[in-house]
Amino acid sequence: MGSLPTPRAPAAAGDKASGRTEIDTGEIGRLFEAQRRHLDHFFDHVDLHQAAAFAQALLDAPGAVFFSGVGKSGIVAHKLSQTLASLGFVRSAFLAPIDALHGDIGALFPGDILVLLSKSGSSDELLGLVPCARAKGAYLISVTSVEGNPLAALCDMSIHLPLQGELCPFNLAPVTSTAIQMVFGDTVVAALMAAKKLTREQYAANHPAGKIGKSLIFKVKDVMKKQEQLPLCKEGDMIMDQLTELTSKGCGCLLVVDGNYHLIGTFTDGDLRRTLKANGAAIFNLTVGQMCNRNPRTISPDAMAVEAMQKMESPPSAVQFLPVVDDQNVVIGIVTLHGLVSAGL
Template sequence: MSTEVDGDASLDMAAIFGEQRRLIDHFFDHFDASQASKFVHEIVECAGTVFFSGVGKSGFICNKIAMSLASIGVKSAYLNPLDALHGDIGNCEKSDLLVLFSKSGSTAELLAMVPGARSKNMKIISVTCHECSALANKSDMNIYLPLQRELCAFNLAPVTSTIVQLIFGDTVTAAVMRKLQLTLESYALNHPAGSIGRKLLLTVRDVMRTGSDLSRVSIHSTLHAGVQELMRTGSGCVVVTQGVFLKGVFTDGDLRRLVADDRFDIRGAIENYASKKPLCIQDESMKLVDAERLFHSGSKSVSCLPVVQTRVEGIEVLGMLVLTDTMRALA
């Protein structure tokens, strides 16, 4: 087999992609969207789990569709046909829905699953590229995906039918999202580790520094002790407290200005150098994405925000939100 591909004038990639587009357009031009509407209804109304099953490449598409639906809160899963025939059909119940993907509609393993599904009184929906097929005839509902031919030169390799299956599955998923009126917050709950999830779910409480991670010195401490605490945590800010109550903050910016002006006593009381009315966060349950804006909300940007709660006795320090920690959490 020749490995030379560069500069092969006989390989017109633009024409090949154009042909693939025309084959996909055939699907869009001839697909009955009302079938998809009924399918969406079945998914939304399913009281149990929507099981997807297919063999080979169709199986990979089924797995992807099941995962996509699960990510928006629909109980769905991929059911391996071979495993189903050897016991896994036991996971299925009457309230479940079985969706079988097969280009030909004659896949032996899927046809063999039908009696087991019937014994469970499951509803069966087949998705095929042939309207009149054995699988369509054995299903409660058949969805026909029009396919003119495969892009494969022999019309055998499923290089177009799988695209059509995926387009159908992903479009149905998007339709289910609209049918369920899924909110961004609900979507985030299923993606806690993703960027969207972090931005919508993380709160100040999740990221703020507390305990030994919190830079804190007593109001009676020296400036020297405050500088040491700055160096210990690297947070860029030290809260000055009397007991648990906030009396001020001292930042590395304050230190730089003192050094530049040469007007400090390293053994002097830190309360003489601390800012007495720092910008604070009053609600530790505030969404982190909202809190991030506070770093730049004042007349000048700050790198740390004490997290506090107001009590009769004074303003209690709960923790400290650091800009670098916040940006890292939201990245």
């Protein structure tokens, strides 16, 4: 159409004439193994006393905690500041070093902590930021990987991240150093969560949207069907008389109850097919109570919705619904897999 070029078909594997460069499976396997050795070196040599001191400093911070870095280290610093902020017990943000020197350092107050991430500890941008941050009364922490670097010498606390080498063939591109920065930072954040005994409810308060928030906030009672939406029947009802109830409520089952709505069992559309296959025309003479499952899985209305999802998926067999009962085994609702998925869980 018009002047758009015709899409070119991908070159076939092994087509040397195409000039296509191919990734060698064996080579990428060797690279993964080399990266594993680099990470093992970090885990084997990381100073746990330094890590604990760093975590304690963040935990005891009287003010905000800022993270800063240049390039790829800056990206890690930005991520760690967001993760720390999401916990809700300390104010945290990313401070871009160049922007800081052009006004953003105004966000820094006495007692705040500034964490400076740098592989070499020689970044001019960070070295230029240090005296300005110190003049603002901030407590400075360096996180670096080169021994005896100038940034570490200028800071109040220095954290060394052992780096055997970069996976880059020139030992230059930060493809391992940033990995250990992220692992170190995220592990310290996890230590803070454990020390503060952060609850699911506290964590959820800062994640109101998305799958995380929904899984931590929504309870079964928030997503269940109830009242006239429930596919209810009595155990003495004839199976064939309950087909409309079985199929019209969109649950794929019947909830068999007594006169006080205590749950007796469940009868599914799968049970209907199996009963019809086994009994043929005799199904017209069978009651729901004769064929129902009298030991179904159930769940409380105050259980987390994500727990309902896990319960449906647990062995020995997955189910598409769970009757919701109170502590007296009275049916008050039903939660379905389709309903959970529709709610974004």
